[in-house]
Amino acid sequence: MTKDELKIARLRKNGMTQKALAAEIGVHQVDVSRWESNKVKPGVDKLQAIAKVLHVNVSWVAGLSFPPY
Numbered sequence: 001m002t003k004d005e006l007k008i009a010r011l012r013k014n015g016m017t018q019k020a021l022a023a024e025i026g027v028h029q030v031d032v033s034r035w036e037s038n039k040v041k042p043g044v045d046k047l048q049a050i051a052k053v054l055h056v057n058v059s060w061v062a063g064l065s066f067p068p069y
Contacts, residue, residue, distance in 0.1 A: 006061075007036050009054045016054075025049035 010016045010032075018032040025046060034040045042050060042061075051058040 006050075009056055010036075013054055021050070021053060024053045 010018070010021050013021075018036070019029045022029045022032045026049070027046065031040075031042075031046075035042050047061045048058055050056075051061045054061075
């Protein structure tokens with residue numbers, strides 16, 4: 001998953017904001033911002049939560065497969 005792919009997947013979810021995604025998975029908006037800018041990578045527990053909220057495969061979120069679109 002690249003920074004752009006996470007943002008695209010988030011926006012495809014009815015225009016979900018960083019703040020809304022953060023609230024859904026129990027982190028701060030700044031964490032989502034850091035993931036999208038590739039400053040840090042989400043932990044395994046957060047990868048699973050992101051996949052669930054965005055309805056994408058965990059392997060894609062982890063960067064192990066192609067984008068879901």
